[in-house]
Amino acid sequence: MASTANMISQLKKLSIAEPAVAKDSHPDVNIVDLMRNYISQELSKISGVDSSLIFPALEWTNTMERGDLLIPIPRLRIKGANPKDLAVQWAEKFPCGDFLEKVEANGPFIQFFFNPQFLAKLVIPDILTRKEDYGSCKLVENKKVIIEFSSPNIAKPFHAGHLRSTIIGGFLANLYEKLGWEVIRMNYLGDWGKQFGLLAVGFERYGNEEALVKDPIHHLFDVYVRINKDIEEEGDSIPLEQSTNGKAREYFKRMEDGDEEALKIWKRFREFSIEKYIDTYARLNIKYDVYSGESQVSKESMLKAIDLFKEKGLTHEDRGAVLIDLTKFNKKLGKAIVQKSDGTTLYLTRDVGAAMDRYEKYHFDKMIYVIASQQDLHAAQFFEILKQMGFEWAKDLQLVNFGMVQGMSTRKGTVVFLDNILEETKEKMHEVMKKNENKYAQIEHPEEVADLVGISAVMIQDMQGKRINNYEFKWERMLSFEGDTGPYLQYAHSRLRSVERNASGITQDKWINADFSLLKEPAAKLLIRLLGQYPDVLRNAIKTHEPTTVVTYLFKLTHQVSSCYDVLWVAGQTEELATARLALYGAARQVLYNGMRLLGLTPVERM
Numbered sequence: 257m258a259s260t261a262n263m264i265s266q267l268k269k270l271s272i273a274e275p276a277v278a279k280d281s282h283p284d285v286n287i288v289d290l291m292r293n294y295i296s297q298e299l300s301k302i303s304g305v306d307s308s309l310i311f312p313a314l315e316w317t318n319t320m321e322r323g324d325l326l327i328p329i330p331r332l333r334i335k336g337a338n339p340k341d342l343a344v345q346w347a348e349k350f351p352c353g354d355f356l357e358k359v360e361a362n363g364p365f366i367q368f369f370f371n372p373q374f375l376a377k378l379v380i381p382d383i384l385t386r387k388e389d390y391g392s393c394k395l396v397e398n399k400k401v402i403i404e405f406s407s408p409n410i411a412k413p414f415h416a417g418h419l420r421s422t423i424i425g426g427f428l429a430n431l432y433e434k435l436g437w438e439v440i441r442m443n444y445l446g447d448w449g450k451q452f453g454l455l456a457v458g459f460e461r462y463g464n465e466e467a468l469v470k471d472p473i474h475h476l477f478d479v480y481v482r483i484n485k486d487i488e489e490e491g492d493s494i495p496l497e498q499s500t501n502g503k504a505r506e507y508f509k510r511m512e513d514g515d516e517e518a519l520k521i522w523k524r525f526r527e528f529s530i531e532k533y534i535d536t537y538a539r540l541n542i543k544y545d546v547y548s549g550e551s552q553v554s555k556e557s558m559l560k561a562i563d564l565f566k567e568k569g570l571t572h573e574d575r576g577a578v579l580i581d582l583t584k585f586n587k588k589l590g591k592a593i594v595q596k597s598d599g600t601t602l603y604l605t606r607d608v609g610a611a612m613d614r615y616e617k618y619h620f621d622k623m624i625y626v627i628a629s630q631q632d633l634h635a636a637q638f639f640e641i642l643k644q645m646g647f648e649w650a651k652d653l654q655l656v657n658f659g660m661v662q663g664m665s666t667r668k669g670t671v672v673f674l675d676n677i678l679e680e681t682k683e684k685m686h687e688v689m690k691k692n693e694n695k696y697a698q699i700e701h702p703e704e705v706a707d708l709v710g711i712s713a714v715m716i717q718d719m720q721g722k723r724i725n726n727y728e729f730k731w732e733r734m735l736s737f738e739g740d741t742g743p744y745l746q747y748a749h750s751r752l753r754s755v756e757r758n759a760s761g762i763t764q765d766k767w768i769n770a771d772f773s774l775l776k777e778p779a780a781k782l783l784i785r786l787l788g789q790y791p792d793v794l795r796n797a798i799k800t801h802e803p804t805t806v807v808t809y810l811f812k813l814t815h816q817v818s819s820c821y822d823v824l825w826v827a828g829q830t831e832e833l834a835t836a837r838l839a840l841y842g843a844a845r846q847v848l849y850n851g852m853r854l855l856g857l858t859p860v861e862r863m
C-alpha cells in the first residue's frame with residue numbers, strides 16, 4: 257500500500273464533486289467527504305452519470321453490514337434501465353484501489369466498504385490531534401442562528417415541557433456551533449401578563465424578603481398559589497374593584513402603562529429568578545447569551561405590528577377585539593385574536609413583536625424555536641402572521657417540537673421544579689453507587705459524580721427516542737447501569753479512562769505514531785469504521801434536529817468498544833501492539849467524550 261500521506265494527497269486532488277460543505281476550515285481531511293469524492297469520480301467514469309449527481313446521492317448506512325456509504329441507484333434517475341442490473345454491473349467494475357475493501361451490489365443499491373487499514377491510519381491520528389474538535393467543520397460561512405429554548409414562566413413550575421425544551425435546545429445550540437454557525441442561545445421567559453399583577457398583590461400580602469432572596473423560584477410560586485386561593489375563596493362575593501382580582505388587574509394595567517413604581521417589584525422578581533436559573537442551567541452545561549422574555553418585547557414593534565396588520569388588511573374587529581382570519585391562508589390555522597378589547601396584548605402578538613425585535617437586532621439567518629408540540633398551532637399561527645406581514649425572513653423561522661413526558665413528579669408531590677428533579681436524581685444515583693463499596697471508596701468526590709451521572713440519566717432518557725414521541729419518566733430504568741442509559745454511557749467513558757490509566761508506561765504522545773496495521777481483528781476494524789463516521793453523524797443530526805441521531809450512534813460505539821475488550825487486550829502484549837490498541841481506545845474515548853459533550857453531558861473520569 258502507498259504511504260498514507262501520498263494517498264491523502266491523491267484523494268485531495270480529486271476536485272469536490274459537489275461541496276455539500278463550504279470548504280472545511282480545518283486543514284485536516286474529512287475522510288467521509290474524501291471517500292465521497294473518490295466514489296463519485298470513479299462511479300461517474302463507469303456510469304457516465306455526472307459526478308455532481310452522484311455525490312449527494314451517497315448515503316450513510318444504518319448498519320455496518322451495509323457498508324460505510326451506499327447509493328440507491330434509482331436516485332440517479334436513469335431512464336429505461338433496471339437499477340438492480342446497473343448495481344451489479346457497476347459494482348463489478350468499480351476499482352477498489354487502496355481506499356475501499358469491497359464494493360457490493362445489493363438489490364438496487366451499491367454498498368461501499370472503506371478499507372479499515374487505510375481508515376485507521378487516517379482517522380485515529382486525526383482524532384488524536386484534533387481532540388475536542390474532531391467532528392466539527394465549517395458547514396457554513398458567516399451564518400447566525402438564534403435558538404430559543406427552555407423559556408419557563410416565572411412564578412410557575414418548571415414542568416417537563418420546559419425540561420425537554422432545555423435539553424433539546426441545549427443540544428441543538430452545541431450542534432450548530434460545532435458545524436460553524438454563530439449561535440445565540442436565548443431564553444424567552446414567561447415574565448409578563450396579568451398574573452404578574454396578581455403576584456405583586458400577593459407579595460404585599462404574603463411575601464417575605466428573606467425567602468425571596470434565598471429561594472425566589474419556590475417562594476414566588478408559594479405566593480402565587482396562596483393568592484390564587486384567596487381569589488377562589490372570594491368568588492363573586494366582593495365588588496370587582498375591591499376584589500383581589502380587580503386589584504391585580506389594576507396593578508398589571510399600571511405595569512403595562514410603564515408605571516415605574518409598579519414595575520419595580522416585578523423587576524426584582526425577574527432578576528432574582530434569573531439569577532437562580534443561571535445556576536440551575538449551569539448544572540446542565542447551558543449558558544444563555546440572552547435572557548429575554550415576553551416583558552422585553554418593545555412597544556414600538558407591537559405598535560408597528562398592529563399597524564402592519566391593518567395596512568395589509570389582515571384584521572377585522574369583533575366585539576372590540578381585533579382578530580386575524582388565518583383560514584384564508586391555511587384552513588387549519590383558524591382565527592386568532594391579536595388584541596383584546598381592553599387594548600392589552602396577548603401571548604400570540606408578543607411572539608410576533610418579539611420576532612420582529614430579534615430580526616432588527618440580530619439579522620439572523622435562521623431562528624429555531626424549541627417548543628412543546630401542544631403549541632404547534634400557536635407557532636404555526638405566528639409564523640403565518642409574520643409571513644403575511646411581508647417579512648422576507650419569516651421563511652427562516654423553524655419550529656423544533658417534541659412530545660410529552662408522562663409521570664414526572666418528585667417523591668414529595670406532583671409539582672415539579674427542575675432543581676428538585678436534579679436533586680432527587682442525584683440522591684438516587686448516590687444510593688446506587690454506594691452499593692458497590694469497593695468502587696465507591698475510590699471516587700474522590702462521590703456527590704459530584706452522582707450529580708453528573710444522575711443528570712446524564714435524565715438527559716439520555718429524554719433524548720433516546722424521536723422528539724415527537726411521548727415517553728414515560730421511569731426512575732428505575734433511567735438510573736440503571738445496564739441497557740442503553742445515561743449511566744451506561746458514563747460507565748463506558750470512565751472505563752476507557754481506566755484503560756488509559758492502567759497503561760502507565762505508554763503515554764499518549766506515543767499513540768499517534770503507533771503501527772495501525774496491527775489493528776487487524778474484525779472487532780477493531782468495525783470500531784475504526786464507526787469512529788470515522790462521527791463527523792457525518794453530526795451533519796445528519798443537523799438535518800434531522802434529532803438528538804437520538806447522536807445518542808444511537810454513541811450506543812453503537814460503546815457496544816463496539818465493549819466487544820473490543822474481549823479480544824483486544826492491552827496488558828501483557830508487546831509494546832507495539834499495546835500502543836496501537838491504546839491509540840484505538842484513546843480515539844474511541846475521545847469520540848465518546850465529544851459526543852457526550854455535544855449532548856450536554858459532563859463525562860466522568862471514574863464512577
Ligand SMILES: NC(=[NH2+])NCCC[C@H](N)C(=O)O
Pocket residue numbers: 404407408409444445446607625627
Ligand atoms: N416563543 C415562544 N412562544 N416560546 C415558548 C414559550 C413557552 C411558554 N413560556 C410556556 O411555558 O408555555
